[in-house]
Amino acid sequence: xxxxxxxxxxxxxxxxxxxxxxxxxxxKGLTIGFSQIGSESGWRAAETSVTKQQAEALGIDLKFxxxxxxxxxxxxxxxxxxAQGVDAILVAPVVATGWEDVLTEAKEAxxxxxxxxxxxxxxxDLYLTSVASDQVKEGRVAGEWLVAEVGDADCKxxxxxxxxxxxxxxxxxxxxxxxxxxxxxxxxxxxxTGDFTRAKGKEVMEGxxxxxxxxxxxxxxxxxxxxxxxxxxxxxKDAGLKPGTDIKVVSIDAVPDxxxxxxxxxxxxxxxxxPNMAGPAFEALSAYLADGTAPEKFIITESKLYTPADNPQGxxxxxxxxxx
Amino acid sequence: xxxxxxxRLANPQLLALVAxxxxxWLLFPNFFRISWQDGRLFGSLIDVINRxxxxxxxxxxxxxxxxxxxxxxxxxxxxxxxxxxxATMVVAGYPTPIAVVAALSVGLLCGLWNGFxxxxxxxxxxxxxxVLMVAGRxxxxxxxxxxxxxxxxxxxxxxxxxxxxxxxxxxVIALALMxxxxxxxxxxxxxxxxxxxxxxRAAASLAGIHSRMLLxxxxxxxxxxxxxxxxxxxxxxxxADANNSGLWLELDAILAVVIGGTSLLGGKxxxxxxxxxxxxxxxxxxxILVSGFRPEFNLIVKAGxxxxxxxxxxxxxxxxxxxxxxxxxxxxxR
Numbered sequence: 001x002x003x004x005x006x007x008x009x010x011x012x013x014x015x016x017x018x019x020x021x022x023x024x025x026x027x028k029g030l031t032i033g034f035s036q037i038g039s040e041s042g043w044r045a046a047e048t049s050v051t052k053q054q055a056e057a058l059g060i061d062l063k064f065x066x067x068x069x070x071x072x073x074x075x076x077x078x079x080x081x082x083a084q085g086v087d088a089i090l091v092a093p094v095v096a097t098g099w100e101d102v103l104t105e106a107k108e109a110x111x112x113x114x115x116x117x118x119x120x121x122x123x124x125d126l127y128l129t130s131v132a133s134d135q136v137k138e139g140r141v142a143g144e145w146l147v148a149e150v151g152d153a154d155c156k157x158x159x160x161x162x163x164x165x166x167x168x169x170x171x172x173x174x175x176x177x178x179x180x181x182x183x184x185x186x187x188x189x190x191x192x193t194g195d196f197t198r199a200k201g202k203e204v205m206e207g208x209x210x211x212x213x214x215x216x217x218x219x220x221x222x223x224x225x226x227x228x229x230x231x232x233x234x235x236x237k238d239a240g241l242k243p244g245t246d247i248k249v250v251s252i253d254a255v256p257d258x259x260x261x262x263x264x265x266x267x268x269x270x271x272x273x274x275p276n277m278a279g280p281a282f283e284a285l286s287a288y289l290a291d292g293t294a295p296e297k298f299i300i301t302e303s304k305l306y307t308p309a310d311n312p313q314g315x316x317x318x319x320x321x322x323x324x
Numbered sequence: 325x326x327x328x329x330x331x332r333l334a335n336p337q338l339l340a341l342v343a344x345x346x347x348x349w350l351l352f353p354n355f356f357r358i359s360w361q362d363g364r365l366f367g368s369l370i371d372v373i374n375r376x377x378x379x380x381x382x383x384x385x386x387x388x389x390x391x392x393x394x395x396x397x398x399x400x401x402x403x404x405x406x407x408x409x410x411a412t413m414v415v416a417g418y419p420t421p422i423a424v425v426a427a428l429s430v431g432l433l434c435g436l437w438n439g440f441x442x443x444x445x446x447x448x449x450x451x452x453x454x455v456l457m458v459a460g461r462x463x464x465x466x467x468x469x470x471x472x473x474x475x476x477x478x479x480x481x482x483x484x485x486x487x488x489x490x491x492x493x494x495x496v497i498a499l500a501l502m503x504x505x506x507x508x509x510x511x512x513x514x515x516x517x518x519x520x521x522x523x524x525r526a527a528a529s530l531a532g533i534h535s536r537m538l539l540x541x542x543x544x545x546x547x548x549x550x551x552x553x554x555x556x557x558x559x560x561x562x563x564a565d566a567n568n569s570g571l572w573l574e575l576d577a578i579l580a581v582v583i584g585g586t587s588l589l590g591g592k593x594x595x596x597x598x599x600x601x602x603x604x605x606x607x608x609x610x611x612i613l614v615s616g617f618r619p620e621f622n623l624i625v626k627a628g629x630x631x632x633x634x635x636x637x638x639x640x641x642x643x644x645x646x647x648x649x650x651x652x653x654x655x656x657x658r
Binding site: 039040041042045161164165190191192193195196197198199202203204206207208210211214227230231234238239240257260323324 | 352354359361362366367368371375465469470471472474485557560561562563565567568569571609610612613614615616618619620622
């Protein structure tokens with residue numbers, strides 16, 4: 001992709017994503033520091049690029065620091081921001097503990113701090129607000145879609161879990177189970193971990209298909225992320241079945257490749273984990289700076305459901321440039 | 325002669341493989357059912373050889389390294405790098421053969437780098453290969469720019485998901501590689517030289533063995549095998565996943581080699597048995613998937629089985645059970 005087309009996509013996205021109702025003119029010309037965890041996943045890379053685009057569209061001078069998965073780097077970066085006298089700080093904290101000292105320093109310097117996509121174990125008055133998704137709700141939205149999709153028909157579901165013991169895996173499982181509870185026709189027959197990866201998702205799905213009468217007994221697969229769903233789709237195809245028709249596929253995250261599968265009729269639904277955590281953060285900051293309105297302590301991003309009716313090809317084209 | 329043949333077949337590794345497969349069968353009665361579908365064999369047993377192939381390929385290279393009293397921790401990262409190279413080149417429009425050859429060359433280069441550190445600079449293998457283990461994944465992420473590079477090139481995909489005479493391509497590649505490398509080391513003196521280096525490198529050098537060259541060779545072979553595994557894995561999921569491809573597989577490969585009876589102290593090795601080791605590990609993985617255990621038990625079940633298998637190989641336990649007790653006189657006369 002050429003730089004020009006990348007820029008064009010970035011520009012169109014920035015306009016699309018920043019079409020928020022309140023004018024945030026008071027952020028123009030401000031300097032804001034952003035301490036990002038790193039770029040361990042495509043989603044995080046997308047979060048970084050969306051944040052940069054948002055800042056550019058609002059005329060913010062964004063100071064970006066990549067912590068490469070280390071808390072000490074993040075603390076150093078935040079201290080650096082305080083020393084530079086930035087107007088606000090965004091942090092995507094790599095771990096939950098150990099933030100009190102540096103957040104207190106920021107508070108003493110009267111710099112508002114906003115947490116992105118993860119929380120911290122620190123007194124709530126040390127940060128302005130935290131913007132995050134509700135993982136239980138993501139699972140619930142996926143489950144509710146399935147409940148509506150199958151109606152009264154019997155449906156045997158297999159689940160591809162995330163890494164055993166990880167918070168998103170626990171929460172997304174819980175949400176899905178909440179949604180299908182009370183619908184006796186939907187049974188969660190098998191559940192195994194696919195470690196959030198495409199390769200393991202494919203391998204586990206192969207096992208499920210063998211174990212469930214060559215896949216004939218499976219009505220739907222629920223994957224805790226899109227990558228595992230993409231792997232499962234390949235396993236379903238290898239078994240001579242039609243993903244999306246013979247076995248329904250529902251997953252979470254909304255990464256570009258699942259939209260490609262959806263456009264090909266091979267995936268049925270995905271719940272978005274939006275990379276746009278900065279948008280609500282800037283909105284809250286703008287209101288706070290304008291008249292001191294304290295925002296809600298926990299801002300929950302929307303968990304939007306996408307189905308083939310939502311122009312998957314268009315979503316794929318838009319998201320592909322974000323670095324997923 | 326006949327007795328010797330039987331004894332060879334009744335080694336602990338093959339018995340363990342049969343035992344694991346039987347346990348799988350008890351947990352899941354259709355485990356051995358194989359059907360013919362879309363011009364290929366289809367069944368859990370086929371999954372075992374297909375999914376076990378990447379680790380088996382790694383284990384083939386790893387056996388040589390461990391036989392020289394070394395270890396190669398970088399194979400997982402090399403897999404990620406080579407998968408990334410193949411995928412990005414195909415996406416950039418290069419013909420598949422060129423992309424594959426480039427990826428294999430990168431793997432070979434990585435292996436030569438390890439060999440250079442170990443053989444020429446005399447750095448301890450665990451430290452020398454740790455360099456690439458850590459840096460390699462970063463290099464792979466640089467190549468893919470942190471995202472999964474998805475491709476649709478039919479020729480490249482065939483390497484991972486195609487079939488040959490009904491058998492999965494990955495397993496065919498692993499088998500061919502095993503036969504080739506086994507012939508290379510056993511039909512020439514190379515195997516003996518590798519063992520000599522593993523027992524005592526200084527003595528081997530004094531005896532006239534080019535130990536530096538041979539060490540470079542075994543590490544290069546390990547890198548090359550990792551490249552093949554990396555291409556197979558990327559081709560299988562039609563994408564190069566720099567963050568996860570080959571993650572922790574170096575440990576599975578070492579485990580496969582150890583289950584195969586190769587000594588970590590060097591000097592004794594078997595490539596076919598390392599491949600059997602890889603199949604044992606995969607048979608357990610596949611068994612867990614079809615049995616319906618809760619995922620929280622995966623690692624516990626695996627650990628328990630591995631402890632059992634390694635105990636079977638322990639000389640102390642072996643003699644206590646009267647298992648494989650060999651008459652010392654007979655062993656000497658062989």
